[in-house]
Amino acid sequence: MTDDKVKRRLTTVLCADVYGYSRLMEADETGTMETLRRYRTAIARLVERRDGRIVNTWGDAVIAEFASVVEAVQCAVEIQQEISSQAADAPQASPMQFRIGINLGDVMVDGSDIYGDGVNIASRLQELAEPGGVVISSSVYDQVHNKLSVGFDCLGQRPLKNIAPLTSYRLTLGGRAAAQGSFPIEESTAPSERARAPRIGDRRELSSATNIVSDWLARLPRPLAAALTVSAFLILINLFTGNKIWFHWPVAAILFGVVLRMVLGQRPESDSKTER
Numbered sequence: 001m002t003d004d005k006v007k008r009r010l011t012t013v014l015c016a017d018v019y020g021y022s023r024l025m026e027a028d029e030t031g032t033m034e035t036l037r038r039y040r041t042a043i044a045r046l047v048e049r050r051d052g053r054i055v056n057t058w059g060d061a062v063i064a065e066f067a068s069v070v071e072a073v074q075c076a077v078e079i080q081q082e083i084s085s086q087a088a089d090a091p092q093a094s095p096m097q098f099r100i101g102i103n104l105g106d107v108m109v110d111g112s113d114i115y116g117d118g119v120n121i122a123s124r125l126q127e128l129a130e131p132g133g134v135v136i137s138s139s140v141y142d143q144v145h146n147k148l149s150v151g152f153d154c155l156g157q158r159p160l161k162n163i164a165p166l167t168s169y170r171l172t173l174g175g176r177a178a179a180q181g182s183f184p185i186e187e188s189t190a191p192s193e194r195a196r197a198p199r200i201g202d203r204r205e206l207s208s209a210t211n212i213v214s215d216w217l218a219r220l221p222r223p224l225a226a227a228l229t230v231s232a233f234l235i236l237i238n239l240f241t242g243n244k245i246w247f248h249w250p251v252a253a254i255l256f257g258v259v260l261r262m263v264l265g266q267r268p269e270s271d272s273k274t275e276r
Contacts, residue, residue: 040057043064102122102125
């Protein structure tokens, strides 16, 4: 390429390759090549349907580009679902699975080929994906996270070969990783919306308990409810500020005063009824 012929553009790059391709070829060259051709045909059809184009298909890899980030992500999900469906229809001892990476970035254009960091990052993200999975860059996530009915697991900043670490996200569908029935979630994965679900459940249980206490206090006479609340507050202060127990004296005084007030407050009403 010469400098005067190089053009640049912002585009969405999708990179896919076969997981364990060398192992599959060693076990069955003919069967692997037939399966790869069939899957590539399906991928090309899905890419075209989403207004993308296949840039290259060297070895077991497929590189495609899309003008729309949303269309690229939808296409990746459809590719994994299509491959999973075909594998289910024709069970194999070692099914072929693809890993997909998607990046939105600046690329250099030379004829029908594209080069540069935009492509390299998509390729490295694909290496982070698990078999049957899809990993996207933060630039893609920013564009699609509120436009698609899929979930996202933040993988944090992962080291990438010859590229500065960047934040990436793994796609999930219905609480599972992007392909149907695909792979387990790593424990080392950074906190995500799904990982936070138990904490949300804990907060709901705490909120429910708080509501029960609030309802119980609301049924009590207002002076007594206020006294119990202040007493509980004093007890907590005592428990968290020192070893010496002192809360019983102020609590006893408060409760005695409230009970005395309630008793005396009822006497005039009782006497007036007696006079009548």
